[in-house]
Amino acid sequence: MTRAVRHTTDLVPGLRVGSVVDIGGGTGAATWAVAQAFPDLTTATVADGSTDALATGRRIARHGPPAVAAATWQRTHLRSDTVLPQAGLAIVSYLLGELADPLQEAVTDAAATASPTLLIIEPGTPRGYAAVLAARSRLTRAGWHVLAPCPQDGPCPIADRADRADDWCHFAVRLDRSALHRRLKGGRLGHEDEKFSYVVATRDPALRGTSSPxxxxxxxxxxxxxxxxxxxxxxxxxxxxxxxxxxxxxxxxxxxxxxxxxxxxxxxxxxxxxxxxxxxxxxxx
Structure with missing residues (x-):
């Protein structure tokens, strides 16, 4: 999540975030990533259906930066009529791929209603990419503009020629594993490569600027x-x-x-x- 946010700030240096709603946020990992990237962040809401995840996140957040420590931890069951808190940035992370298609669309719409800028991130698998692509298409059809990673708002060129199942848009970040991490996951290497697919879209076309590298x-x-x-x-x-x-x-x-x-x-x-x-x-x- 930190790498996806960093990609976004590199491409859109004018983006300012003072509040965030972390949808399906669990223990609030995405909120930590946003707080690290945006020093102006003052308000955060983590919405999730699991009381255990929210309780764990609240306990960990006591050691975080002010916006994380003061976050609101809100139990939310996502439905077709869910209304989410308003915020400058909405994040839907590692969630859409777990939902049925109609609920994916409802959550995307609810997030787009809650915020003018939306970050969606999923595992960098064909299924995760498909969930991101469906949300991206839904947003652009509604007049939204893609900030990252795509340099344009039109159809994904990889999807257009995806006659091969092993061709999809994703990125990767290398994570260092601690001894505890290796033991918990049964891993031998001191690192792992986490692949992810993501999209950042906004209602504000001015945020893209004049260049789209x-x-x-x-x-x-x-x-x-x-x-x-x-x-x-x-x-x-x-x-x-x-x-x-x-x-x-x-x-x-x-x-x-x-x-x-x-x-x-x-x-x-x-x-x-x-x-x-x-x-x-x-x-x-």
Whole structure:
């Protein structure tokens, strides 16, 4: 959740959040992530149906920043007629994929009514991506604008050509595991890679600004003398950028790029060659 929020603040530096409603928030993890990213946060509400999760979250929150420590922990059973507290930002995290389709739509609508800006995050699986994509489509049909991760409001280009079940939009963050974490999860490694899909949308088109940089959709492929990036572009396409050493500036930028980084839609120089990625090429990979 912290990485998704950080992606958002990187892409939308003008975004200010003074209040948040954390829908299906459980122990309030998303609220902690928002408090870390937005120092102006003063009011937080965590809404969840589990009294145990809310009690645990309230106990942990005593050690948090002021907005978290003073949060309201509200037991809420999500239904088609649920009314949520008003806030500057609404978060629906790791929830939609667990709901039936009609309730997914009702929760998305309730969150959109409660706040002018909405963050939805799900596990980075085909099912999680499908839930995010359905909510994204519902919001854009209602006139909302996508802030992150997409550089445009039109149809997802990956979904449009998703003739392969293993092709979906997601990102990843590496988490360090403590000894306790390893013991609880039966893990051996000192880390794990958490994959997630997300969307941030708003009613306010001014928040997007004048530029909509592309996003790197996969780990960059580095070979001798070149870097290959797969980028989602503002024109609604997915393309491949091949950057060579013939342009030091572009090459250095590409070497520093990572999965989820922004990338300019206009090539930094002539050595960045955009190409269309066909299904046949993808199958060969």
């Amino acid at each position: 592309g996003r790197v959709l996969r780990h960059p492929v580095t070979r001798k003398g070149l870097v290959q990036l797969e980028v989602c572009h503002a024109d609604g396409s997915v393309g491949r950028e091949i950057i060579t050493k013939r342009s030091p500036m572009a090459y250095r930028a590409a070497r520093d790029a990572a999965w989820g980084s922004t990338w300019p839609d206009q090539a930094l120089d002539s050595a960045a060659v955009p190409t269309t990625v066909s299904s046949e090429d993808r199958n060969k990979e």
